[in-house]
Amino acid sequence: MPDAVKKPIPRPSPESAPYWQAAREHRLEIQHCDACGQFWFPPSLSCPHCLASDFTWTPVSGRGKIFSFVTYHRVYHPAFAKEVPYVVALVELDEGPRLLTNIVGVPPEQVVCNMPVEVTFDDYDEGVAVPKFTPLKAET
Amino acid sequence: MIEPSRELRDVCAIVGAGNSRLGRVPGVSSLDLLVEAMHNAIVDAGVKVTDIDGIICRGPDESYAHHQLIGARLGINARFSTTLDNGGASQILGVALATMAIKAGMASTVIIGFGRDSWSRTHSSKEANLRNETRPDSQLAHEFGPEYGFFGAVAAHAFGATRHMHLYGTTRDQFGAIAVAFREHALRNPDAQMKKPLTMAQYHEAAPVVEPFGLLDCSLRSDAAGAVIVTSRERARDLRQPPVSIKGFGSFNNLRGWFADDNMVTTAAKNSGEAAYRMAGVGPADIGTAQIYDCFTYMVLTQLEDYGFCKKGEGGPFVASGALRMGGRLPTNTSGGQLSEAHCEGMLQVVEGARQMRHTYSAERQVAGANVALVSGHGGNQVCHSTLILGRA
Numbered sequence: 460m461p462d463a464v465k466k467p468i469p470r471p472s473p474e475s476a477p478y479w480q481a482a483r484e485h486r487l488e489i490q491h492c493d494a495c496g497q498f499w500f501p502p503s504l505s506c507p508h509c510l511a512s513d514f515t516w517t518p519v520s521g522r523g524k525i526f527s528f529v530t531y532h533r534v535y536h537p538a539f540a541k542e543v544p545y546v547v548a549l550v551e552l553d554e555g556p557r558l559l560t561n562i563v564g565v566p567p568e569q570v571v572c573n574m575p576v577e578v579t580f581d582d583y584d585e586g587v588a589v590p591k592f593t594p595l596k597a598e599t
Numbered sequence: 600m601i602e603p604s605r606e607l608r609d610v611c612a613i614v615g616a617g618n619s620r621l622g623r624v625p626g627v628s629s630l631d632l633l634v635e636a637m638h639n640a641i642v643d644a645g646v647k648v649t650d651i652d653g654i655i656c657r658g659p660d661e662s663y664a665h666h667q668l669i670g671a672r673l674g675i676n677a678r679f680s681t682t683l684d685n686g687g688a689s690q691i692l693g694v695a696l697a698t699m700a701i702k703a704g705m706a707s708t709v710i711i712g713f714g715r716d717s718w719s720r721t722h723s724s725k726e727a728n729l730r731n732e733t734r735p736d737s738q739l740a741h742e743f744g745p746e747y748g749f750f751g752a753v754a755a756h757a758f759g760a761t762r763h764m765h766l767y768g769t770t771r772d773q774f775g776a777i778a779v780a781f782r783e784h785a786l787r788n789p790d791a792q793m794k795k796p797l798t799m800a801q802y803h804e805a806a807p808v809v810e811p812f813g814l815l816d817c818s819l820r821s822d823a824a825g826a827v828i829v830t831s832r833e834r835a836r837d838l839r840q841p842p843v844s845i846k847g848f849g850s851f852n853n854l855r856g857w858f859a860d861d862n863m864v865t866t867a868a869k870n871s872g873e874a875a876y877r878m879a880g881v882g883p884a885d886i887g888t889a890q891i892y893d894c895f896t897y898m899v900l901t902q903l904e905d906y907g908f909c910k911k912g913e914g915g916p917f918v919a920s921g922a923l924r925m926g927g928r929l930p931t932n933t934s935g936g937q938l939s940e941a942h943c944e945g946m947l948q949v950v951e952g953a954r955q956m957r958h959t960y961s962a963e964r965q966v967a968g969a970n971v972a973l974v975s976g977h978g979g980n981q982v983c984h985s986t987l988i989l990g991r992a
């Protein structure tokens with residue numbers, strides 16, 4: 460879309476850069492504490508559970524449930540004018556942390572709390588991929 | 600949990616209350632609105648401006664040492680003065696800090712206030728609208744939000760509404776009952792920004808903003824200021840107005856975040872309220888009127904639960920029963936609230952709580968028989984909270 464207004468591109472902080480680098484390669488990785496074994500998000504330089512500063516960026520399942528969500532009807536940014544109505548959700552990963560994201564691949568009126576979802580990656584311009592979530596396909 | 604000090608119960612009183620013109624007040628800065636409200640509070644109290652030796656305010660974000668500007672406009676020096684910031688929870692903290700300062704002998708009579716020019720700054724013209732969109736980069740989120748189209752306070756609070764609806768079957772009809780009740784109150788308040796009646800049908804017809812919120816779930820953009828004057832109960836006896844006793848206050852801050860734990864459904868009002876009740880020596884059953892921080896309809900419903908006026912999850916039926924209307928079980932936001940009077944980040948809730956406790960309103964605005972009032976303040980990215988309990992002296 461040459462003349463269209465672009466969506467805001469995430470501007471990583473030093474702490475979050477590894478998250479976005481993994482996303483670019485379509486992997487969802489978050490910080491895992493070497494000391495207490497818990498995951499956390501959003502990125503920071505020490506574990507919010509035990510304050511230890513040794514951690515490992517670790518791939519997660521990419522699966523979780525919708526904790527809560529909202530549906531935008533008003534356009535707050537011109538890049539989203541063609542997206543309304545769109546869903547912004549808080550997804551609780553199976554590993555525990557909650558991520559703010561979009562729910563895609565399902566009409567907004569069918570989105571409900573506790574819906575099982577899995578990650579999918581949306582390639583924005585400028586080599587950035589943004590993790591989004593879509594309803595989990597039924598296990599076979 | 601630490602017990603709040605009962606030594607501060609009924610030690611100080613609110614002796615003056617004032618508001619500026621409310622709503623659309625073009626050409627007047629937030630500072631000028633605040634000074635207007637303070638003048639009105641000073642006249643109301645019947646104190647000399649030189650009797651005031653304390654100033655506490657919350658400044659607009661772009662201001663440095665706002666209290667100094669106020670002192671200059673009022674023409675006074677002060678023994679105690681400061682600007683504090685805890686978002687919409689600031690204004691009650693100002694009253695609490697004034698009480699502490701007076702008890703500590705650092706001041707004898709303190710003026711507290713807040714003003715904003717939100718309508719003029721953002722809605723008065725296309726230029727103002729544009730300026731609103733050019734907030735400084737340092738205040739904007741750069742990741743984990745904007746790339747998903749997540750902007751604004753409406754959506755943040757709407758997350759809580761969705762979750763509450765999911766857990767407890769709360770409905771938009773119940774949110775609407777709050778908006779309709781507060782509009783009824785505003786129609787009895789000649790200063791209120793909203794002048795026309797509101798029906799439930801109109802509530803439902805209003806444009807959706809961020810579902811589950813429509814336009815009438817959202818508070819107003821207002822030019823507005825309010826102020827109160829606090830002094831010792833002893834001094835209060837000689838002043839013009841029936842003194843309103845400061846019985847208790849509390850605060851709590853769920854700093855782990857709105858999206859953490861269950862904070863979007865059980866808010867910081869719970870712990871803040873318990874602290875204030877203990878200091879005041881009262882409970883929910885003693886409260887005759889509540890002035891609740893109503894940035895959005897849902898926030899009233901969940902705070903009423905957190906304050907113990909009904910059980911968690913029963914806020915929907917509680918508000919739908921007509922409890923919040925005059926003559927209801929708990930007349931709430933009796934001047935119209937931020938949904939229909941004007942949005943002044945909780946300052947006008949303090950002003951109205953004090954006025955109700957004087958029992959000097961005309962019968963149509965007075966909550967009959969209310970001897971204790973609860974006031975709430977909420978803000979700071981949805982997690983900071985303060986509570987004030989006022990009573991007839």
